[in-house]
Amino acid sequence: MTEPVAVERVSVERVQSDSPWEETIGFARAVAVGDRVLVSGTMPLVDGAVQGEGDPYVQAKTAFENSLAALERFGLDASSVVRTRMYVTHARDVEDVGRAHREVFGSVRPAATLVIVSGFVDSRVLVEVEVEAFRNTEESS
Amino acid sequence: MTEPVAVERVSVERVQSDSPWEETIGFARAVAVGDRVLVSGTMPLVDGAVQGEGDPYVQAKTAFENSLAALERFGLDASSVVRTRMYVTHARDVEDVGRAHREVFGSVRPAATLVIVSGFVDSRVLVEVEVEAFRNTEESS
């Protein structure tokens, strides 16, 4: 006689935002899987309109703020972020986007990646960001 | 007297597919680490041949199907997917690729990212996708 193995189930929660692309493409703004919170690639849109047109710094700041707004729905803030990715369309914008990242995450120090790509689903967007966060962490002593 | 700390070991499993690139570059089609299943960047190849040449919708559908075939080896289907990434070579293909994603994942709603890039290891490929899944989840009530 064998006893069934007790499998620990992990809960999944999703949140949506006001981005029209979530319906068109079929995705959530963020998905929490147990302690991990995965935020979708996020553009500097507010009510579907691009903010800071032509200004990579404002666009990066807005995209990060949108990502943090998704985390806030799970009770988290920037300090919970463990990995970021910055997709940027022009080499000349790296300094501005990097400055925005440092202002938001400089004291957090996530793992980060920055690559220059060809574009996004909206051609006026200069930067898209992606973050992953973790709940219930503590700094190692 | 101190007792040894019991470290819980997490099992790692890998599966291969028929993609010739797995040998050339040295990677697995998918790696399961505990409850997480990481699928490699996946192109619309069948037996090494590009499907749907010139057709981004067919290519996206085929790439997702290839990814799901890898998940199926672990007993999982689309509903287990928590994050997707779509790498697309042309802005004009975004609508077709997005539609393919919605058809496959619209009821699942993973976190998603879509970026336009310059290309892949095979120049006839218009779209490459990447998915991550999770075993033993339950929807939050």
Next chain:
Amino acid sequence: MTEPVAVERVSVERVQSDSPWEETIGFARAVAVGDRVLVSGTMPLVDGAVQGEGDPYVQAKTAFENSLAALERFGLDASSVVRTRMYVTHARDVEDVGRAHREVFGSVRPAATLVIVSGFVDSRVLVEVEVEAFRNTEESS
């Protein structure tokens, strides 16, 4: 009377390297969150200088070595890597970068992605890599 739920806290540790970009952009070279170790997008820099200028094979090898040096700070080596990403600027460099990956990870077989992008924060860099590792794993029998 209800008892408080015991939440298991997961420790976070960060390491820095000699890359000047970590200060400029505000990130860590690698972040360990529990058993996961997330390494930042890593270029072929040594003391801030690009190695192997014009040589994608040397650049890929150096970028992987830099990533492994970060893992080594957590007591890990290449065998712990479960996912890699290669961002490459020219289609003609795919073979060289793929060969470097196979030499480093061919016996490990992580999940992998290779995409061609437009560039990085340093315009002399031909390849940037990203790895994720896992502690306390065991091969499945």
